[in-house]
Amino acid sequence: MPDDNKPDIARWVDEGAKAIGLPIAPEFRANVILNVERSLAIVEPLLALELEDELTPLPVYRP
Amino acid sequence: MSDPLSKAATVAEIARAVAGGKVKAAAVVDAALKRIEVAEPTVNAFTDIVAERAKKRAAEIDAGKVKGPLAGVPFAVKNLFDIEGLPTRAGSKINLDGPKAARDGALVRKLEEAGAILIGGLNMGEYAYDFTGENVHYGPSRNPHDPTRMTGGSSGGSGAAVGAGEVPLALGSDTNGSIRVPSSLCGLFGLKPTYGRLSRAGSFPFVDAFDHLGPLARSAEDLALSFDAMQGWDPEDPVCTDRDIEPTVPTLHEGIDGLRIAIAGDYFAKGGEPECFEAVATVAKALGATRTIVLPNAAAARSAAYVITAMEGGQLHLTRLKTRPQDFDPDTRERLMAGALLPGSWYVKAQRFRRQYRAEVLKLFEEADIVLAPATPCSAPKLGQVMMTLGGVELPVRANLGLFTQPISFIGLPVVAVPTRRAGAMPIGVQVIARPYNEAAALRVAAFLEKQGVCVSTPA
Numbered sequence: 433m434p435d436d437n438k439p440d441i442a443r444w445v446d447e448g449a450k451a452i453g454l455p456i457a458p459e460f461r462a463n464v465i466l467n468v469e470r471s472l473a474i475v476e477p478l479l480a481l482e483l484e485d486e487l488t489p490l491p492v493y494r495p
Numbered sequence: 496m497s498d499p500l501s502k503a504a505t506v507a508e509i510a511r512a513v514a515g516g517k518v519k520a521a522a523v524v525d526a527a528l529k530r531i532e533v534a535e536p537t538v539n540a541f542t543d544i545v546a547e548r549a550k551k552r553a554a555e556i557d558a559g560k561v562k563g564p565l566a567g568v569p570f571a572v573k574n575l576f577d578i579e580g581l582p583t584r585a586g587s588k589i590n591l592d593g594p595k596a597a598r599d600g601a602l603v604r605k606l607e608e609a610g611a612i613l614i615g616g617l618n619m620g621e622y623a624y625d626f627t628g629e630n631v632h633y634g635p636s637r638n639p640h641d642p643t644r645m646t647g648g649s650s651g652g653s654g655a656a657v658g659a660g661e662v663p664l665a666l667g668s669d670t671n672g673s674i675r676v677p678s679s680l681c682g683l684f685g686l687k688p689t690y691g692r693l694s695r696a697g698s699f700p701f702v703d704a705f706d707h708l709g710p711l712a713r714s715a716e717d718l719a720l721s722f723d724a725m726q727g728w729d730p731e732d733p734v735c736t737d738r739d740i741e742p743t744v745p746t747l748h749e750g751i752d753g754l755r756i757a758i759a760g761d762y763f764a765k766g767g768e769p770e771c772f773e774a775v776a777t778v779a780k781a782l783g784a785t786r787t788i789v790l791p792n793a794a795a796a797r798s799a800a801y802v803i804t805a806m807e808g809g810q811l812h813l814t815r816l817k818t819r820p821q822d823f824d825p826d827t828r829e830r831l832m833a834g835a836l837l838p839g840s841w842y843v844k845a846q847r848f849r850r851q852y853r854a855e856v857l858k859l860f861e862e863a864d865i866v867l868a869p870a871t872p873c874s875a876p877k878l879g880q881v882m883m884t885l886g887g888v889e890l891p892v893r894a895n896l897g898l899f900t901q902p903i904s905f906i907g908l909p910v911v912a913v914p915t916r917r918a919g920a921m922p923i924g925v926q927v928i929a930r931p932y933n934e935a936a937a938l939r940v941a942a943f944l945e946k947q948g949v950c951v952s953t954p955a
Binding site for chain 1 (some may be wrong): 506532556689754782792794795797798799801802805813816817820825828830833834835836841844846847848850870892894900
C-alpha cells in the first residue's frame, strides 16, 4: 500500500524543474532524483526542530 | 633546519634563508619548479604554472626591490583565486570560456606584497562542491602519501602540492571543510580563519554564507606567518571584517598555559571510524584535555549547512545548468540541479536555526577557549570510491567526508586542522576550534602540539 505521507520525488523533480525552467536530460534525471532523496534524509534533523517565532535569520551575519 | 632548496623546507626556513642572504629567491623558485616537474605526473596538483612570472618576481626580490616577511617563499593557489591574465577555472571547464582575470585576487596580492612568489594555480573539485579532490575535466589530485587515494577536497591540489613538497604554502577555500578535509587526508596544517577575517575579493564564489579562504602548510608557524600577511579590511568583500589586524606570530610559542581545552562529545564522538576518535584522543592527551562538552544540535547544524550549500550553489549555477549542463562534471551537475529544486522553507529555517546555534555555541565558549573534534571521519578513501562505511553504516563518500567540519564552518568559527599519523597508517587530522577572531589561540595549540612531536607534517 503506498505511503501517502512519502513525497513523490520523481514528480517533485519533474514539476519543480518545469517551474524554474530547468531542462533535465533523461540521462541526468535518475541522479537528480537520488540527490533530492539524499537531501530529504540529511535535512531530517533540521526539520525535526521547533523554532521560536522570534528567531529571525541574521540579516547581516557576524560570527 | 631543512635545506631551503629541499622539499622539506618550510615557509619560515625559506624566508629566513633568503633574508639572511644564504640563498637566492631565484634558486628557491627554480628548485620548486623542478620538484613540480618531478611530482606532477604522480599528484596532479597544478592546472597552471606561471614560471616566467615567478622567475621575474624572484629576480626583483634578489635585486632588493621587494622586501617582506615572506620574501622568496614560493606558493600556489586553488584555481578559484584570480591570477592576472588567466581565466579563473574554479575547477570547471565552463569558466575557461570566461574572461581572463584583470588582476590577482586580494590574498595573492597580499602574499606578494609580503614578498612571496606565486608559482601557479591548483586543481580542485568543480566549483568547490566537493570533498574528494576528484575532477572529471582535469583528473583527480592524488594523495602524495598514497597516490591511489584521494587528497580530499575541494582544495585537493592545495593538499597535494604542499603534501608532496612542491611548494611549502598553498591557499585554499573552505565552505564546508574544503581546507580542513584535504589537510586531514594529506597530513597538513590548515587554517580556516573566522568567517569574514580574510578578504574573498578576486575569488570565484560558491556559498556566500560560508565561503572562507585560508592557508595550508606543513607547520603552525607557516600558517601564522601567511595568515598575518593576509589579514586586513578589504572594502571589495562586503563581509570582510573591519577589525584591526591581530598578529598571531608574536604569541605563537606561548604554549597552552591558561587555555581551557575541551573535547567535543556527542555528535563529534560517533559516526566515524575508530582512527578519527583515536586521533582526537592522542591530541587531547598531549594537551591534558579531559573535559567533554556538547555542541547542541550539531546534527541539525550539519543539515542546515547542507541545505544552505545545496540551495545557494544550485541558485548560483542555475543559468549554467540550463544552458551548458553537458559541460559540468557529472558529480557536480546533478547535485547542483537537486539543490535548485529544494523548497525555500528549508533555506529560511536553516538560516533562522543558524542564529540559535551560533548563540548556543558561543555560550559554550564562555567555558572553554578551545574545542577539539575530528577533522574527517576516516583517513583518505581510495580514488573513485563512492561509498564508505562509517560507524557500521554505508554512506556516500562525497556527502560525508565533511560530516565533522560542516557544523563548525556553519557559524564561521576559526579552526586549525592539525595532522596526526600512526606508523604505517595514512594521516588523519584533528580540528582545533576557537571562538570567533581567536585564531591566535588555535595556532598556539597547533604550535605546542608540533613542538611536542604529536602533530608533525612531513612531505611525501
